[in-house]
Amino acid sequence: MYSSFPVSRHPLAVAQWLLLCLSLFALLALTSPPVHAVDYFGRSDKPAPDASAPAKVVEQPQAQLAVIPEPIRSWLQASIRYQLELNASIRHELELSKGKGHWAPGMAIILLSFLYGVLHALGPGHGKVVVGSYFLTQRARISHGLLMSGWAALVQSLSAIVLVSVFAAVLHFSAHQLLNQAATLETVSYVAIAVYGMVILRRLSKGLDSCGHDHSKDGAQSSPIAPHRHQPHKASDGTPHRFRYKAMTSPELPEPNKGHTGRSMFMAGTAVGLRPCAGAIVVLLFCLANEIYPVGIIATLAMGVGVAITVSTVSLGMLGVRKLITRGSSDTQRAIRAGRIASYTGAIVITLFGLLQAALLLTGLVTPIAA
Amino acid sequence: MILSTSLFRRLAATFAVLGSMVCLPAANAHPHVWAQFKVSVAIDAKGAPTLQEEWTFDEGFTGMLMGDVRPKGDLKKQLNNKEVAQLKKDAFDNLANFNYFNHLRTTRGPLNANPATDFKARLQGNQLVYSFSLTIKDALDLRKEMLEVGLWDESYYVAMDPESENAIQVNAAALKCKTNTFLDKKSPIMYGMIFPAVTRIVCS
Numbered sequence: 001m002y003s004s005f006p007v008s009r010h011p012l013a014v015a016q017w018l019l020l021c022l023s024l025f026a027l028l029a030l031t032s033p034p035v036h037a038v039d040y041f042g043r044s045d046k047p048a049p050d051a052s053a054p055a056k057v058v059e060q061p062q063a064q065l066a067v068i069p070e071p072i073r074s075w076l077q078a079s080i081r082y083q084l085e086l087n088a089s090i091r092h093e094l095e096l097s098k099g100k101g102h103w104a105p106g107m108a109i110i111l112l113s114f115l116y117g118v119l120h121a122l123g124p125g126h127g128k129v130v131v132g133s134y135f136l137t138q139r140a141r142i143s144h145g146l147l148m149s150g151w152a153a154l155v156q157s158l159s160a161i162v163l164v165s166v167f168a169a170v171l172h173f174s175a176h177q178l179l180n181q182a183a184t185l186e187t188v189s190y191v192a193i194a195v196y197g198m199v200i201l202r203r204l205s206k207g208l209d210s211c212g213h214d215h216s217k218d219g220a221q222s223s224p225i226a227p228h229r230h231q232p233h234k235a236s237d238g239t240p241h242r243f244r245y246k247a248m249t250s251p252e253l254p255e256p257n258k259g260h261t262g263r264s265m266f267m268a269g270t271a272v273g274l275r276p277c278a279g280a281i282v283v284l285l286f287c288l289a290n291e292i293y294p295v296g297i298i299a300t301l302a303m304g305v306g307v308a309i310t311v312s313t314v315s316l317g318m319l320g321v322r323k324l325i326t327r328g329s330s331d332t333q334r335a336i337r338a339g340r341i342a343s344y345t346g347a348i349v350i351t352l353f354g355l356l357q358a359a360l361l362l363t364g365l366v367t368p369i370a371a
Numbered sequence: 372m373i374l375s376t377s378l379f380r381r382l383a384a385t386f387a388v389l390g391s392m393v394c395l396p397a398a399n400a401h402p403h404v405w406a407q408f409k410v411s412v413a414i415d416a417k418g419a420p421t422l423q424e425e426w427t428f429d430e431g432f433t434g435m436l437m438g439d440v441r442p443k444g445d446l447k448k449q450l451n452n453k454e455v456a457q458l459k460k461d462a463f464d465n466l467a468n469f470n471y472f473n474h475l476r477t478t479r480g481p482l483n484a485n486p487a488t489d490f491k492a493r494l495q496g497n498q499l500v501y502s503f504s505l506t507i508k509d510a511l512d513l514r515k516e517m518l519e520v521g522l523w524d525e526s527y528y529v530a531m532d533p534e535s536e537n538a539i540q541v542n543a544a545a546l547k548c549k550t551n552t553f554l555d556k557k558s559p560i561m562y563g564m565i566f567p568a569v570t571r572i573v574c575s
């Protein structure tokens with residue numbers, strides 16, 4: 001009954017269509033005035049306050065929920081200091097590379113940009129919440145963590161390169177206008193993240209994903225269309241096996257659906273990476289103004305590799321945390337139920353995170369690009 | 372009972388890690404702009420302060436701003452009046468809505484600054500430098516109460532760093548003032564990754 005529509009063939013097809021629609025929306029958004037204007041300092045553009053108006057109490061900075069413990073706090077603080085130094089070094093090398101064919105400044109720019117990317121991604125942002133939540137709550141492999149993190153970082157780099165190439169290099173937008181368009185992309189990215197969370201929920205409701213491979217080839221009872229009751233897996237000798245990453249590749253288990261995984265990684269990376277990093281935009285604009293734009297593109301990609309390393313570390317860390325938490329759990333209906341509760345919670349968190357951030361941006365409660 | 376105690380603990384641990392991760396995005400941005408500041412607080416005989424501030428931006432931000440001000444962001448010649456006016460309009464005036472990142476406090480609470488005056492911008496090598504003066508909108512007599520001065524962007528999009536340990540200095544010929552600079556642990560930025568420096572000024 002669904003055969004005439006591609007959505008019926010695969011639940012992920014829904015998301016692909018939605019992502020296509022969102023991409024078109026992004027294109028439209030980029031060519032229309034931004035909903036939420038920001039200034040060069042990442043703050044909402046507002047009319048100047050009335051100097052003659054009586055003084056009103058300045059808002060106190062909001063007390064934060066938690067403080068990072070030592071020595072992590074000192075390390076992170078040091079990473080910000082190093083970012084400043086790397087930033088200055090990159091500018092210096094970019095200046096040296098102007099109008100010269102020397103390879104040394106170029107190599108230095110690549111190395112410095114890579115290091116900058118590693119440190120820059122230590123702070124909030126760069127999809128760590130979505131990628132980390134996914135690998136904490138969903139059953140996945142190490143290679144999935146590396147793939148998703150790498151793809152997200154690549155998309156983020158490409159997003160900045162396309163944005164600056166089209167709007168600054170071709171259409172001659174100012175940096176101010178460009179930052180506003182980046183802010184629009186940020187909103188689109190959060191909507192895409194929410195859609196991705198919904199896709200995970202849909203797959204879970206169809207009995208897919210929570211065990212790391214789908215049951216679409218197990219028989220009619222467990223097809224993607226017909227919801228099935230999830231039974232404990234059994235090895236070929238009939239004994240239940242424990243969920244281990246190694247075990248998931250053993251020949252007696254159903255083959256993981258590579259198509260699902262590839263599409264899933266593609267969607268997640270695209271949703272997370274759609275929002276360009278303001279740091280990359282600044283580097284590209286600097287290079288564009290100094291007529292060394294190709295160097296800026298290489299620097300941005302090197303930065304993306306650095307970001308990928310940090311985000312991969314987070315995703316692998318979350319996989320490790322999940323492994324620790326589930327270590328020693330017996331393969332019972334209760335263990336499966338607990339795993340499914342965690343999977344559902346993760347998917348709900350990703351959905352709500354995307355929806356909440358998009359709503360906060362659209363209502364002006366949070367300033368884009370500063371988030 | 373649907374779940375055993377052991378499974379419940381495992382789930383609780385998962386949710387605890389998940390919850391702490393989801394809290395993090397509210398911490399806003401890692402820095403994209405760096406500015407070093409120094410402030411001279413001039414206090415008149417009636418105890419009214421005027422803050423004379425100088426901000427020096429990093430080369431990247433300078434390059435981006437200058438790209439909007441002049442073709443190819445040329446940094447070799449100084450800014451003319453028209454360019455300074457453009458910078459003031461496009462890349463400074465909006466900060467009035469955010470107290471120019473100034474956090475001014477007395478025992479009564481936070482204070483507002485008036486719109487900045489004497490705005491100037493110049494190029495110092497590859498770095499853009501802003502200088503301006505701020506007066507305080509609220510009534511304040513430093514002969515009778517203390518003043519705390521700190522500069523930070525709580526979103527941390529801009530990392531405001533003091534130029535030196537004595538970046539905030541007092542110039543009060545008519546009064547005897549003492550300063551004490553400390554890290555304000557009640558105003559953590561980025562979940563306590565950074566504690567801003569605050570200078571307390573006490574005059575008599």
